Amino acid sequence: DAGVTQSPTHLIxxxxxxxxxxxxxxxxxxxxxxxxxxxxxGPQFIFQYYEKEERGRGNFPDRFSARQFPNxxxxxxxxxxxxxxxxxxxxxxxxxxxGGAAGETQYFGPxxxxxxx
Amino acid sequence: EDKVVQSPLSLVVHEGDxxxxxxxxxxxxxxxxxxxxxxxxxxxxxxMLTSSGIEKKSGRLSSILDKKELSSxxxxxxxxxxxxxIYLCAVGxxxxxxxxxxxxxxxxxxx
Numbered sequence: 001d002a003g004v005t006q007s008p009t010h011l012i013x014x015x016x017x018x019x020x021x022x023x024x025x026x027x028x029x030x031x032x033x034x035x036x037x038x039x040x041x042g043p044q045f046i047f048q049y050y051e052k053e054e055r056g057r058g059n060f061p062d063r064f065s066a067r068q069f070p071n072x073x074x075x076x077x078x079x080x081x082x083x084x085x086x087x088x089x090x091x092x093x094x095x096x097x098x099g100g101a102a103g104e105t106q107y108f109g110p111x112x113x114x115x116x117x
Numbered sequence: 118e119d120k121v122v123q124s125p126l127s128l129v130v131h132e133g134d135x136x137x138x139x140x141x142x143x144x145x146x147x148x149x150x151x152x153x154x155x156x157x158x159x160x161x162x163x164x165m166l167t168s169s170g171i172e173k174k175s176g177r178l179s180s181i182l183d184k185k186e187l188s189s190x191x192x193x194x195x196x197x198x199x200x201x202x203i204y205l206c207a208v209g210x211x212x213x214x215x216x217x218x219x220x221x222x223x224x225x226x227x228x
Contacts, residue, residue, distance in 0.1 A: 004159075007209070042121075042205055042218030043160070055213045088158065106151075106216070108159040 002027070002111035004093050005089045012115045013081050021076045025093030031055075032074040033106065034066055035090040039072045043090055049074055079116075119144040121208050123219035131227050134196050138222045140206030141188040150182055150189050151216065153205040160205055163191070198225045 005024045013019050025032050031050045048056035049068035055084035068074045072093075078085055092106045124139045142150070149167045153160035155157040164173040166182035177196075182189045182192060191199055192198050203223050 035218075040220070042123075042207075043216075044218070045215035048215060058215060090159070098214045105162050105165070108153075108160070111158045 004091055004107050006091050006109040006112050008090075008112060009110065010113045010115075012117065014117050015081055015083060017081050017116075018077065018079045019081060019114060020079075021089050021091075021114070022073065023076070023091030023093075024073045025091075025111060026107055029093035029095050029107075030072050031094045031096060032068055032072065033092045034074070034076045035092065036060075036085075037088040037090055037111070039087070043044075046076065081116045083116050086114060088113050119208075119217050121206055121212065121217045121219040123204075123206050123222050124165075125222060126220065127225070128226045129227060130196055132196060132198060135192065135194045136196060136224060138191040138193075138204050138206075138224070139188065140191070140219055141186075142206075142208045142217070143187065144208050144210050144217060146211040147184070147187075147208065148211045149209040151207045151209070152180055152189075152191050153207065155203040155205055155221065156201075157165040163204075193224075196224075198226050199228055200224060201226045 007022045033048040034046040037043040045058035045065040046060050052068045063079045067074045087110045090111045091109045094106045142190045143157055151165045152163040154163055164180045171182040177194045203221040204224045205221045206219045209216050
């Protein structure tokens with residue numbers, strides 16, 4: 001079985017542009033969470049979706065948005081990019097409703113490395 | 118404000134040494150504490166600790182949760198070069214479906 005997949009692997013954008021990152025969860029997993037990991041820091045929670053509904057939102061500006069599709073894949077959109085948005089964006093999937101917090105294991109994808117110039 | 122603090126930030130040891138990594142937390146409505154190993158990109162799951170399972174062991178790795186002290190330790194015995202990685206601690210709460218991660222401990226094992 002394939003693990004969590006993310007695309008693209010790397011991305012270079014300039015300030016003010018918009019970016020869309022994609023994630024496909026493990027087959028059978030209905031929950032997808034997005035994290036931002038700035039170099040030297042731990043991942044920071046952005047969103048969690050379950051069954052196409054937003055179930056959790058971290059402390060990120062409205063420039064960040066996400067959605068989940070009927071096949072449980074997900075997209076993260078970031079508008080009006082800033083230099084500070086440069087980071088590794090991680091997607092994680094789990095089988096339960098709470099994004100792993102309740103006890104089901106959360107599996108991470110390889111991430112998308114975004115560089116904003 | 119919920120927060121997770123890991124120490125030390127980095128550690129360099131020789132093969133065969135035993136290491137102890139620390140994680141302390143201040144969160145509202147604690148639910149679970151997880152340890153991950155991050156080598157290049159994707160963090161890989163090691164352990165989950167909850168009120169009903171405060172001690173876990175897998176091979177040379179073991180972890181204990183101290184709910185009174187609001188902390189956890191991750192022990193690695195007989196370290197190998199393949200243990201070199203960043204070890205992340207994450208805490209889940211009952212309020213909100215998210216994990217709070219620490220900044221990680223960077224472990225380097227020298228042959």
